[in-house]
Every structure is written in C-alpha cells, then in structure tokens.
Amino acid sequence: MFQNRAEGLALALPAALFAALVFLVPVVLLLSEGFRNADQWTLSAYVDFFSQPLNRTVFLRTLKLSALVTLVAAVIGYAAAYAIVSLPPGAKGRMVGLVVLPLMISPVARTYAWIVILGRTGIINQALQAIGLTDEPIRILFSETAIFIGLLQLFLPLMIISLISALENLPRDVVPAARVLGAGWLSVFWKIILPLTKEGLVIGGTLVFTGSMTAYITPAILGGSKVLMLETLLYQQVTVSNNFVAASVIAFILIVMSFAANILLKRIASARRSGK
Amino acid sequence: MSDQTYLSLENLSLAYGKTTAVKDLNLTIRKGELLALLGPSGCGKTTTMRAIAGLMNPVGGKIVLDGRDITHVPANKREIGLVFQSYALFPHLTVFENVAFGLRMKGVQGNELRQKVEAGLKSVGLLSFAERKATDLSGGQQQRVSLARSMVVQPKLLMLDEPLSNLDARLRLDMRSELQRLQKETGMTMIFVTHDQVEALALADKIVVMRNGAIEQIGTPEDIYNRPATDFVADFVGFENIFKLRDGKLIADGKEFALGAECPNAPGLAWRPGMVTLGEGPFSGTVLGVSFAGNIRGYVLDTPLGPIRAEVDAARPAYTLGEQVAFDLPVASAAPLHRVG
C-alpha cells in the first residue's frame, strides 16, 4: 500500500520545498556573500574580519564563554543529575519537571531577572554593602561574568536533562559493584560513570555550547553595547554599520563553530573509549 | 461446494522494488474451500496474500475473483477479508467499534449494526468484552476480535496470515477447532498461511506448498503427506531419507547403489524414518545416535549412503551405539519424487 514512491514524495514535497525555498536558499546566498567580492570568490572578508582587534576579541570571548559555560554546566550537571536520579520515583518526576520548567519561560524574562540581582542596586550589591565588603557598588552587570551567569542559567537545564537520561540508562548496580571492588568516588566517576554517560554528555554539551555561541538575548541584556558576543556583534554590523558582508562572515563562523563543537565533542567521547 | 473456480491467480508476479518476492504463481480455489499456503518463512506467503487483498500491485499476472478480474480493483472495493498476523486492531477503538468498522463503511447503522456486531462477537465468544479497548485484550482475544472484524462484513474471501503462530500451544489447538467450526458454519472460502505442516494438514482442504516465491506442489493433505512431488516437499513433511535415482539405482556420495527391488522411473525416492526396515536388508550401517520417544525409538545410522534416519517400535530390543545394523530401504513404500534439487 505504501509502494507508490511518487505518492510518498508528493506528501513530503511541500515541507521540503518550503524549507529549501525560504530557508536553504536565502541562508546559502547570505553565507556566500562573505566569500564573494565583485563576482570573484575570495577570503578577503574573512581576512578583514579577523584583522580587526575588536572582532578578534569578540570571537575569542564567544569561544571562551561558551566553552566555560559548557564545562561548568557539565560539572554542575553531573552533580544535579546524579542527585535527581537517586531520588524516589515520584520526587524524581517532580524534580525533572522543575528543571524543565525554566525552559518554558521566555529567555527574555529569565535573563531580565539578573538585572535585578546583579545591578548596581541589585541584591548582590546590597548584600555586599550590608556586610561591609564594599562601600561602592561593584560593577557586575555588563561584564563577561554577567553573561557567563546568564548563559549558565539559561542552558544548564539542557545539560541536566541530557545527563539524567544518560544516568538512568546506566546499567543497574555498576556503581555499587565498583564501590565494592574498592574504587573511590572519584575513580567511580572517572572510570565508570563518565565513560558510560558520555553520549548524554556529548548531547548536553553540544546543546549548551551551540546555545551559548548563538545566544542573543543574554549578551544583549547582560553584556550591553560594550561587551559583545558574536550574535550581538552581527546585529550591530547590520543595524549600525549596514555591513552585510561582515554579518555573513559572522553567520558562517557561528554555523561552523556549532558543527565543529558537535564533532569535537564526539571525538573526545570516542577517544576516551578507545584509550580506556 | 461447487466445482467452479472461485479465485484464480494467473502468472502472478510480485516484487518489492527490484527484488522479486513471488514469480509466475498459478493457483485456483473453489468456493467454500479452505486452502493452506504452506512454506518456510520468507517464501512469499504474506506477499501473496497482500496482493490478493490489493495491498500491493502485482508486477505481472492477474487475479480473478468470482468471475471478475480484480487485479486493478483498489483494496477497499475488493470485499476480501484479511486477518493480519499482528491482528492490526485499531488501538483507539473499543472491541465493539473495531468489529463495527467495516460495517459502518458499508453504511450499516443503528440496530442492524448492533445486532451484526454482537452476533460476530458472540461467534468468537467475546460478547462480554465489547466495551473494552481492543488493545487491552490478550493476544488470543485480540486475534478473535480481528477474526470477528473480518467476518462480520461477510467477505467473498477470508484470508488469515499465520493465525496460529502467535498463540501458545493450548490456545493454538482451541483456535484450530474454532477456525474449522467457523468455516463449516459459514461456508466461507478461506486461505490461511502457515509455516507449520501439522496445521496445514489438520485444517486444509487443499495445501499449496511454496518455496522461494514459487509453488512447489498443490494437493490435498493426503497428497502432500503421502505423495510429495519434490525433495523439498518431502523434506518439509518429514521424509528424512531422500535420494536421487539414476538408471534404477540410488545415488549417494557420488556412488551408485542397487536397491533390493526394481525402481520406479522417477528422479528420486524418499522414505520416512518409519519406513526404513532395521535388522535385515542389503545395506548396513553403524549406530551413531539413539533417541527414545515414547512408543518409538529413533536411530541415526552412519552408512555408505550417508546418514540414514530410522524409527522402529520402542518395544523391540534396542541397538546400542556403535553396533552394526543391517537395514533396507523398501522400494514398495518409498515415495517417488517428480523433481529433485
């Protein structure tokens, strides 16, 4: 009954055409702009882009913050996920619900909260002044620290969820078995848990890293116009300088970095397997 | 039972993409007949049924049902019932609604619908389950719902794909007699698929043995059981000693062996283990294995003809492992094969 391939193709065609036409074609055109210069293929836009110190700073900052957020999210994520999976079933379900909950809330709202917390008159500064650690309010907002905190809060749930499902698929009793054999907690983690959950870590890591790389709202609200990341830089290039070529370069970098992160994380995971 | 052909498949060829599943199948069924499609897994039984039902377009040949060429009639206009091996019940509907589905498609409504559905459920003993979700029932019950669903629309032909193979041993016997009863009561023409020769022999009026997408033999259960036409069928129905024949001599291991009596003019001969005579005869072999099975004892002999399997009454004194035993392959009881290899 489902032999007629033409019929199947006809059903899939509208979606495929739509995606190709409104998505693939314009995006590819946009990306190609960064490689063209008056009817010639060239890398000069990329050379230009990286020759400007500001761009280099922004590029490195984006990489650094994304990597840092991913790393910290992984560490916290393991602790949180391990704590959650060791809960009794009912409590576990509710806790997973609470972890997912923030994902349903607008990132604008979630990021906005940090203004109240990190601002000049925010909770942190009030607390610091109250206990006399500082007289002047210190500047946390519009800094890399603020962006880091905002990104971490935004994407941590993705890491936790990925690790929870990885930990739940851990074969029963491998951890107690290792403990009985005399392994300390650190070696249990390093030799048992990490190798057996690396798929989850790769998924979570890719989500967090690419999410951080391509986040707009967080650097826009918490970084201000000075502490830029690639997305906010792209936005500025278009709206302030009307520079579509630079925008295309940034767009290409974002896409390449997202893919590269995924491949790299997979590599690391499989390297650990073969290297024991 | 009329003598006229009711369903005929003429040179039917079926394929999945480029792989041929069934080639040049020819087959006729009379009205009211219960036909079994018998063959090992993958030989094309399901594929043949799906083509008859109209779920798959043949790449060649034609299908004629009740005097009408239905080769290009869409599945929903064929009035053929099919009980899927997986039952294929509608998970969102109750047992009642599952059975009512085909009737509703025919426009049956109200009281008539209720009566017919209830009669159908009653005939499979599931009337009290009418309001349950179909997929909440056990496997055997689901199968009967599926059967009732196909029967209430009174199809011209009812086909069942491996109706017994998903059931446990006891249910299988129940279902076997149930199918026989229903077929007797309704006089419906039925085709059922099985890979189990015992089932086919017990149920069918006519058996079609298939192999690799082609028919190996068509015949009554007696024909198939006693007079297998080919070495494949012989093997399938339990002839475990099969030999090629050339110039009236058995061929084994590249050598010729003369039999005690004159051979029929056939390319091969086959013996069931029980047909082999032990203790006397022109051949001899060493006992390789003995197995006790209640009233009989089975032997495997290592002989110049290759391994020979024999069965004798367990009351007779047993031969021991390694013992030399004389034996005979009596030509009189052998089944002559029409085709070997």
Place this chain on the structure above:
Amino acid sequence: MIRRLFTPLTLFLMMLFLIGPFLIIVAASFSAGETLAFPPQGFSFRWIIKVFTIESFRQSFGVSMFLAIGGTLAALILGIPASYAMSRYRLPFAETVRFLVSMPIIVPGIIVGLALLRYFVIPVGMSVTLALFVAHTALILPYAVRVVSASLANLRADIEEAAVILGSSRLGAFFRVVLPNIRGGILSAFILGFVTSFNQVPVSLFLSGPGVRTLPIDMLGYMENVFDPSIAALSSLLAFLSIGIVFAAERFLGFSRYV
C-alpha cells in the same frame, strides 16, 4: 554526613539558581515602587495592570500570538504529511528531506531572519509580517516533524491497511485510524511549537516594521529605555501562561511522552 547532605543540598542550590531569579521577577512585579528593585517596595497590582494598558505590548502580543498559532499550524500542515511520508514510504530522497526540514534547528535563528530580510523583504518587498510568519513556520517545522514522526513510529502501519481492506478509502483511513492515534503527538507538537515560537527572539530580530514586532522584541526595546517593573510584570504573566499551558498539556496529554 556529607554524603547524606549531598542530594538535598545540590538540589536546593540548583533550584535556587534555576528558579530563584524567576521568583524574584515575580515578586518584583507586585512592587508598588517606581523602579525595578528587590525586595519590592510595597505591594500593588499597578504594574500588572499597567502592562495591559501599554498599546505597543497589546499590539506585539497580538503579533506573537498570530505567529505562534499560525506558524505552528502551518508547520503542522507541512510537517504531518512529510512525517507520514518519511515513516510509511520508502522515499528515494528520505535523508535529503529529513535534512531539509530539520535544518532550521541547526542554523542559528538570527541568520534565518537576516537571510529573509536580505533576500525577500528588501529586494522583493515581501511584507515583514509574511517574513515573520515564514520564519516562524520554518523554525517550528523541525519540532513538528520530530514529534509527529515519533508518534507515527509508535503506530503500526498495518492498521491503515486493515481499515482499507474493511472498505475505507486511503484518505478516510488516515483520518479514521491514523489521526486519532497520533492526536496526542500532534497536540504536543502544537504546544511545543507554540512555546518555541512565542519565546523566540533571534529569528525575529531583523524582522520588524512599523507596528509589526514580536512581543519579546518589543520587551527588549522597552527595557532599554524604561526601568520600571512593567517588564517584570509582563514576564511573570507570560511565564505563568506558558507554564499553565504546558502543565495542562502534561496533565491531559502526557506531553512529556512525546517531546
């Protein structure tokens, strides 16, 4: 001792970090004061009420609603047949189709919006509303296909054949036995698509025109200029709206089974 405290302490700190800021926003939206602050100065509903009186919020809320509902419906209308084709037929270009429809999840949204601006809005004069609609549809399409495909994968293909053999037409069989069995998946896809679209920022960044901008973009603009608790109030309202929808979906559909 430390081991016994590990679980509750970890969970408490994690929840404090994940949910705490949101609770602060909720508290701040009930402030009686003029500026955004925590602890809130007094208690009032003035900011909650004010949100409803701001004309631009009302407008952009409408735009966002239209995009979230319309875009999700369009994505489902495209995505359901495509998922169906990919799960039931042996498509010659199945991988290409799958890649095409899932791409919008891989490519950063800001690029999609920019590409549409650059090649449709500016040169061809496509309206911003249409561009937004198209962009949101493309964005939701991967989710729609993923969720619907998952429910189709859990449904046997032969029930459709059974329906056809019993006399139903092909299309009828789809509506009678396929659709009722994947309804939960479709509704879940709808909710996922709705929430995704409604909260989406990067795709819409470059696509705004006179009177046409999405609510989150409008909020970003507003908070740059005004530092009062109305954004907090609006954020809380929206958050409770999303949470309410998802909660109801989980209750009645078992949403999480599909996502």
